Amino acid sequence: MSKTLLDIKNLHxxxxxxxxxxxxxxxxxxxxxxxxxxxxxxxxxxxxxxSVVSGKDGYEITEGSIEMDGADILELDPDERAxxxxxxxxxxxxxxxxxxxxxxxxxxxxxIKEYRGEEQISAKDFMAMVREKSSIVELDPKLASRSVNxxxxxxxxxxxxxFQMAMLEPKVAILxxxxxxLDIDALRIVAAGVNKLKNENNAxxxxxxxxxxxxxxxxxxxxxxxxxKIVKTGDKTLALELEEKxxxxxxxxx
Amino acid sequence: MTHELIIMxxxxxxxxxxxxxxxxxxxxxxxxxxxxERLGELDFPTTRDEYxxxxxxxxxxxxxxxxxxxxxxLNLTKHIISNDYIVVVNGFxxxxxxxxxxxxxxxxxxxxxRMAKEHYFDKNLNKKDVFSSINSAFFEKVISIKxxxxxxxxxxxQIIYVSKGDQIISNTxxxxxxxxxxxxxxxxxxxxxxxxxxxxxxxxxAYVSENSHLKINKAQLEEGSNSIISTEQVHxxxxxxxxxxxxxxxxxxxxxxxxxxxxxxxxxxxxxxAVITKxxxxxxxxxxxxxxxxxxxxxxxxKYVLGGKSTGVFNGRVVVQKDAQVIxxxxxxxxxxxxxxxxxxxxxxxxxxxxxxxxSHGSTTGQLDDEAIFYLQARGISxxxxxxxxxxxxIGEVIESFENEHFENYINEQLAEIHDWRN
Ligand SMILES: Nc1ncnc2c1ncn2[C@@H]1O[C@H](COP(=O)(O)OP(=O)(O)O)[C@@H](O)[C@H]1O
Ligand SMILES: [Mg+2]
Numbered sequence: 166m167s168k169t170l171l172d173i174k175n176l177h178x179x180x181x182x183x184x185x186x187x188x189x190x191x192x193x194x195x196x197x198x199x200x201x202x203x204x205x206x207x208x209x210x211x212x213x214x215x216s217v218v219s220g221k222d223g224y225e226i227t228e229g230s231i232e233m234d235g236a237d238i239l240e241l242d243p244d245e246r247a248x249x250x251x252x253x254x255x256x257x258x259x260x261x262x263x264x265x266x267x268x269x270x271x272x273x274x275x276x277i278k279e280y281r282g283e284e285q286i287s288a289k290d291f292m293a294m295v296r297e298k299s300s301i302v303e304l305d306p307k308l309a310s311r312s313v314n315x316x317x318x319x320x321x322x323x324x325x326x327x328f329q330m331a332m333l334e335p336k337v338a339i340l341x342x343x344x345x346x347l348d349i350d351a352l353r354i355v356a357a358g359v360n361k362l363k364n365e366n367n368a369x370x371x372x373x374x375x376x377x378x379x380x381x382x383x384x385x386x387x388x389x390x391x392x393x394k395i396v397k398t399g400d401k402t403l404a405l406e407l408e409e410k411x412x413x414x415x416x417x418x419x
Numbered sequence: 420m421t422h423e424l425i426i427m428x429x430x431x432x433x434x435x436x437x438x439x440x441x442x443x444x445x446x447x448x449x450x451x452x453x454x455x456e457r458l459g460e461l462d463f464p465t466t467r468d469e470y471x472x473x474x475x476x477x478x479x480x481x482x483x484x485x486x487x488x489x490x491x492x493l494n495l496t497k498h499i500i501s502n503d504y505i506v507v508v509n510g511f512x513x514x515x516x517x518x519x520x521x522x523x524x525x526x527x528x529x530x531x532x533r534m535a536k537e538h539y540f541d542k543n544l545n546k547k548d549v550f551s552s553i554n555s556a557f558f559e560k561v562i563s564i565k566x567x568x569x570x571x572x573x574x575x576x577q578i579i580y581v582s583k584g585d586q587i588i589s590n591t592x593x594x595x596x597x598x599x600x601x602x603x604x605x606x607x608x609x610x611x612x613x614x615x616x617x618x619x620x621x622x623x624x625a626y627v628s629e630n631s632h633l634k635i636n637k638a639q640l641e642e643g644s645n646s647i648i649s650t651e652q653v654h655x656x657x658x659x660x661x662x663x664x665x666x667x668x669x670x671x672x673x674x675x676x677x678x679x680x681x682x683x684x685x686x687x688x689x690x691x692x693a694v695i696t697k698x699x700x701x702x703x704x705x706x707x708x709x710x711x712x713x714x715x716x717x718x719x720x721x722k723y724v725l726g727g728k729s730t731g732v733f734n735g736r737v738v739v740q741k742d743a744q745v746i747x748x749x750x751x752x753x754x755x756x757x758x759x760x761x762x763x764x765x766x767x768x769x770x771x772x773x774x775x776x777x778x779s780h781g782s783t784t785g786q787l788d789d790e791a792i793f794y795l796q797a798r799g800i801s802x803x804x805x806x807x808x809x810x811x812x813x814i815g816e817v818i819e820s821f822e823n824e825h826f827e828n829y830i831n832e833q834l835a836e837i838h839d840w841r842n
Contacts, residue, residue, distance in 0.1 A: 242801070243797050244799050259791050273795070
């Protein structure tokens with residue numbers, strides 16, 4: 166049996182400032198080699214889930230647990246979670262003027278390597294890796310060396326997220342609406358990139374609105390997140406059903 | 420009655436300066452004697468003075484400072500970033516530690532008798548300014564640098580100013596004449612070695628002749644309890660370009676007074692500054708560009724990143740005189756406060772008496788972007804390093820303006836050393 170990479174149990178989270186509960190008892194188990202899709206209406210809490218799992222400030226976990234590879238990660242800082250092998254492709258990638266995409270990735274990679282007790286990567290090997298990985302998502306290498314996301318088009322930003330994923334080779338990748346705003350060609354490129362990166366030792370969680378992405382990255386499980394919980398889980402046919410009927414029938418069912 | 424009161428207050432005020440210099444001997448030279456006499460009539464500015472509103476001198480002026488000609492050999496290897504360098508320790512030129520070829524520059528170390536014969540020497544300094552007057556009264560030798568006409572200097576000349584010992588005053592004086600159509604760069608590094616509560620009181624006078632280019636890259640890196648007050652008096656003639664970049668990474672009190680008179684048409688003037696603090700530093704940059712003639716431009720960009728309980732002051736004064744038409748003057752001051760206790764006081768002072776003038780100024784103060792910090796953290800970069808990356812990006816424009824790779828690398832090393840940064 167393949168091992169569990171991410172185990173979320175009965176997760177309750179609220180926004181610290183307002184005390185507003187967003188996640189209300191969410192459970193999700195992800196094993197190595199799996200692709201999970203999480204779908205759900207706007208405002209259901211999908212991005213909040215991604216933020217909470219990656220350790221963003223501003224949320225209070227009132228109940229439940231999150232384990233990665235068998236270890237509790239709730240006390241870890243976001244960078245430590247990344248060093249343990251978690252990756253988040255942001256729904257809205259941040260523009261960071263003056264910080265070069267390449268330089269910060271090299272800093273990140275070397276910090277991760279240091280954490281794991283591995284050797285630092287040489288400048289030469291790093292550049293070779295940049296060339297190889299940027300070609301996976303057909304990201305212009307020139308973009309790779311510009312300031313992080315600055316002046317990138319919507320599609321370029323999303324490709325840059327997957328490029329970073331390729332560079333960091335995470336165990337668990339959460340892709341938050343990486344498909345939104347992409348035209349069909351860009352969607353194909355991004356999906357092909359993700360398919361190339363997934364293997365039996367890692368796992369991918371796709372957060373999406375649309376079934377469309379799932380034609381290209383075929384999920385093992387489809388979950389519906391509504392009002393802070395997983396309300397239904399099925400296989401890829403569930404996505405088609407959701408596309409056809411929307412989310413309202415689930416409320417009726419529940 | 421009233422008369423007596425005034426006399427009393429004058430006596431008390433001049434006592435403060437007299438007390439400050441009581442351990443210092445004045446040379447017998449006329450020039451320095453006269454400067455010392457002037458000090459009897461001067462007082463230290465207080466926060467009631469407009470230009471010293473945010474910078475208290477109390478701690479500095481209470482120090483018991485003395486001169487000390489330190490004879491020790493010093494290992495300055497990591498601070499040497501040019502083939503030609505002059506080492507000054509506690510205000511005394513140390514030729515034994517220096518190395519420079521006189522190929523591109525005419526370099527001399529001269530006393531005030533000799534300097535007083537120079538047409539431009541001391542000419543434009545404000546005689547009411549107490550610190551430059553103290554400098555005039557007590558400097559040892561002036562470093563006089565003349566760049567001959569049409570000389571293009573390769574490799575900058577570096578001057579390393581070292582403070583060594585406790586409660587030491589260094590009155591360092593630099594005189595630069597950039598000859599017609601010459602091009603040159605001077606690096607100044609202010610450092611300290613085993614030094615506390617010391618004070619460097621520096622004056623630079625620069626004459627930038629017609630058609631010449633002069634650049635000064637200045638790094639202020641003195642140890643925590645040491646202070647620097649630096650006065651730059653610059654005179655630009657027509658078609659000249661003057662650039663001065665000031666980077667301050669440490670020091671108890673650091674005050675820069677950069678005064679630039681633009682007296683000829685078609686001049687360009689650039690001033691950039693970066694300030695990075697972490698403790699209780701007070702760093703005060705007062706700049707003044709006096710556009711006396713038409714068709715010139717000045718461009719100024721100062722960035723502060725203030726941590727701990729430090730204070731930053733920026734005062735950018737630009738005067739465009741009555742007939743100085745077609746002036747473009749740009750000024751920008753950006754600040755990031757890394758702590759709730761850090762403070763910045765920023766003030767543009769634009770006095771425009773001509774009508775065909777383009778002046779812009781902007782001042783922003785903020786914090787580092789939390790979303791950006793989280794983004795970098797989510798990639799595996801620790802919060803502290805994420806902040807450093809963002810700070811480095813923030814001061815990036817200033818670093819680029821050094822236009823000198825060695826100086827840039829040196830600053831990166833110093834950031835690592837003083838502020839514990841990784842490159
Ligand atoms: N920082 C925040 N401050 C206030 N409300 C927030 C914040 N983040 C999310 N929310 C609220 O939490 C709910 C879930 O949002 P989100 O997780 O972004 O949903 P989804 O990604 O599923 O569209 C929404 O009602 C949203 O308005
Ligand atoms: Mg969302």
